[in-house]
Amino acid sequence: MATGFLVTLSIVAFTSSLAYAYDPSPLQDFCVAVNDPKHAVFMNGRVCKDPKLATADDFFTSGLDAIGTAAFPELSMSVNVADVNRIPGMNTLGLTVVRTELGPGGLIPPHTHPRSCEFILVVRGTVYSGFVAVDPRNLGKTRLFEKTLKAGDVFVIPQGLIHFTHNVGAGNATLFTAFNSQNAGFITLANELFGSDPAVSEDVLSKAFRIDKESVQHIQAKFSSVG
Numbered sequence: 613m614a615t616g617f618l619v620t621l622s623i624v625a626f627t628s629s630l631a632y633a634y635d636p637s638p639l640q641d642f643c644v645a646v647n648d649p650k651h652a653v654f655m656n657g658r659v660c661k662d663p664k665l666a667t668a669d670d671f672f673t674s675g676l677d678a679i680g681t682a683a684f685p686e687l688s689m690s691v692n693v694a695d696v697n698r699i700p701g702m703n704t705l706g707l708t709v710v711r712t713e714l715g716p717g718g719l720i721p722p723h724t725h726p727r728s729c730e731f732i733l734v735v736r737g738t739v740y741s742g743f744v745a746v747d748p749r750n751l752g753k754t755r756l757f758e759k760t761l762k763a764g765d766v767f768v769i770p771q772g773l774i775h776f777t778h779n780v781g782a783g784n785a786t787l788f789t790a791f792n793s794q795n796a797g798f799i800t801l802a803n804e805l806f807g808s809d810p811a812v813s814e815d816v817l818s819k820a821f822r823i824d825k826e827s828v829q830h831i832q833a834k835f836s837s838v839g
């Protein structure tokens with residue numbers, strides 16, 4: 613009995629912490645964010661503007677047709693982000709959209725969004741995109757789901773799974789990605805593991821990746837300027 617109760621309790625604890633990981637449903641039509649630290653009441657980390665003072669401009673932006681700023685210059689990748697920081701009316705709506713521009717050979721390196729699924733629409737060029745998922749019947753083994761995408765093609769990445777997108781065409785590639793979170797999170801595996809400060813121990817990395825410590829140092833050196 614006691615064991616059954618503990619198991620139930622841990623299942624409840626586990627599932628309720630998962631529930632908290634989702635963006636909350638808005639309890640009102642909108643909550644236009646105000647960047648005013650003097651206010652005391654926060655919603656999703658933001659202060660809401662008085663709804664009577666909200667205007668169409670709170671829900672508007674322009675310039676998403678531009679390339680944006682270099683995110684990983686060495687990987688030929690630029691992003692133009694439309695989120696709550698740019699469109700205050702997106703606060704609490706559980707939505708982010710990013711325009712990404714990849715140069716020839718450009719790469720969005722393997723990463724995850726812990727709080728969001730991703731919808732990828734290619735509008736120009738040709739990319740190779742994929743995600744990996746654990747095989748539930750064979751823990752420790754993963755399956756790769758991959759697609760070569762051209763203009764008009766859509767690929768969907770399930771929440772939290774490791775994925776990547778590589779420009780395999782001759783010219784630039786342009787993608788629009790939509791996230792069902794106001795703050796999807798962006799964890800790039802190579803940077804997080806090999807570029808952290810302080811560094812993850814060589815022992816841990818060499819065992820995890822089944823490589824010698826010299827190889828760990830070699831990779832770490834390439835990420836040491838990050839941060």
Ligand SMILES: *[C@@H]1O[C@H](CO)[C@@H](O)[C@H](O)[C@H]1NC(C)=O
Nearest residue numbers: 679688689690713714715784
């Ligand atoms: C191609 O993509 C790269 C990387 O985002 C960008 O720096 C460059 O300006 C783009 N070139 C064109 C012609 O769009």
